[in-house]
Amino acid sequence: MDPISIIYKQINEIARGAVALLPQIAVAIAVIVLTWLVAMGVRALLRRGLDRTSLRQSLKNLFSLLASIGIWILGLMIAAVVVFPNLTPASILAGLGIGSVAIGFAFKDIFENFLAGIIILFRKEMRIGDFIECEGLEGKVENISIRESHIRQTDGQLVVVPNAMLFKNPLTIRTDLDQRRTSIVCGVAYDEDVDKCRDIIRGAVEGCGTVISDNRPVQIFAQEFADSSVNFEVTWWTGSKPVDIRKSRDEVISAVKRALDDSGIEIPFPYRTLTFKESLCLDHAGDERENAGAAVE
Missing domain, CATH: 3.30.70.100 (Alpha-Beta Plaits)
Known part of the structure; x- marks a missing residue:
C-alpha cells in the first residue's frame, strides 16, 4: 500500500471518529454553556448576600472567584466524561492531584502570597487607610489584594509589597x-x-x-x-x-x-x-x- 493510501485511510478514520463524537461534543458544549450560566448566577447571588455583610471588598471578590472556579471545574469534568466515556472522575481527580503538586512546587511563592493574602483579609487589625511600618517600610495602606498590598509612602512613592512579607514579619500599625x-x-x-x-x-x-x-x-x-x-x-x-x-x-x-x-x-x-x-x-x-x-x- 502506497503512502498516500495510508494517509487517506488515517484521515478517513479520524473523520469517522469525529463524526461519531459529534453528539457527545454537542452535549459537552451544552454542559459548558450551562456551567457558564450557573457560574454567573451563583456569583450574582453570592455578591448580593456578601454585600449585606461587613467583609472587605477584596474578600467578597475572593469568595465569588472561588465559587466560580469550583463550578467551572465541576462543569469541565462533566463535559470531559461526556466526550470521553472511558474517562472517570477518579482518574480526573488523580490527574489534578499530580498536576497540583507540580504546580505547587513551581509557583511556591505565588501560592504563599495567596494564602497570606487570605489570612490578612480575614484580619481586622490592618485596614485600608492605616499607616503601617514593616521591615523599615512605612506608609499608608491603599489596597489589600489576594497576592499583594499597596503601600503609599509619606514621600508619595507607591510600594507593592508581597503579602507574605506582611504576614511573616512584625507589623506595626501606627493608626490602630x-x-x-x-x-x-x-x-x-x-x-x-x-x-x-x-x-x-x-x-x-x-x-x-x-x-x-x-x-x-x-x-x-x-x-x-x-x-x-x-x-x-x-x-x-x-x-x-x-x-x-x-x-x-x-x-x-x-x-x-x-x-x-x-x-x-x-x-x-x-x-x-x-x-x-x-x-x-x-x-x-x-x-x-x-x-x-x-x-x-
Whole structure:
C-alpha cells in the first residue's frame, strides 16, 4: 500500500471518529454553556448576600472567584466524561492531584502570597487607610489584594509589597488608635531650679492645641545628667498619623523654647573644659607692650 493510501485511510478514520463524537461534543458544549450560566448566577447571588455583610471588598471578590472556579471545574469534568466515556472522575481527580503538586512546587511563592493574602483579609487589625511600618517600610495602606498590598509612602512613592512579607514579619500599625504618644528631650542648665523648669515646660506643652490632655496627662520626667544640661523627657498624646506627630512636635518645641526664654532659663549648648596638668604662666609683659603701643598711637 502506497503512502498516500495510508494517509487517506488515517484521515478517513479520524473523520469517522469525529463524526461519531459529534453528539457527545454537542452535549459537552451544552454542559459548558450551562456551567457558564450557573457560574454567573451563583456569583450574582453570592455578591448580593456578601454585600449585606461587613467583609472587605477584596474578600467578597475572593469568595465569588472561588465559587466560580469550583463550578467551572465541576462543569469541565462533566463535559470531559461526556466526550470521553472511558474517562472517570477518579482518574480526573488523580490527574489534578499530580498536576497540583507540580504546580505547587513551581509557583511556591505565588501560592504563599495567596494564602497570606487570605489570612490578612480575614484580619481586622490592618485596614485600608492605616499607616503601617514593616521591615523599615512605612506608609499608608491603599489596597489589600489576594497576592499583594499597596503601600503609599509619606514621600508619595507607591510600594507593592508581597503579602507574605506582611504576614511573616512584625507589623506595626501606627493608626490602630486615633491617638499616639510622642516625646522629645529638653535640657536646662545645671544652675537652674529643676522643679521650676518642670512646671514651666508642663504649662507650655499643655497650652498647645495639638496636645490631647483629656485623660491623657502630659508627663515630664528628669531623665539624666547630661554633659552640659539636666535633660527632661517630655511626653504627650496627639493624633496618630505621621503628619500629626510632626505638627505637634513643631508646636511643642516652639512653645517650650518660648516659655523658657521668657522665664530667663538657659537652654545650654555643650561646654568644654580644658584641664592642664602643669601650671600656665601668663605673659603680662606682652600685654603691657600692647597697651603701650596703643597709647602711642
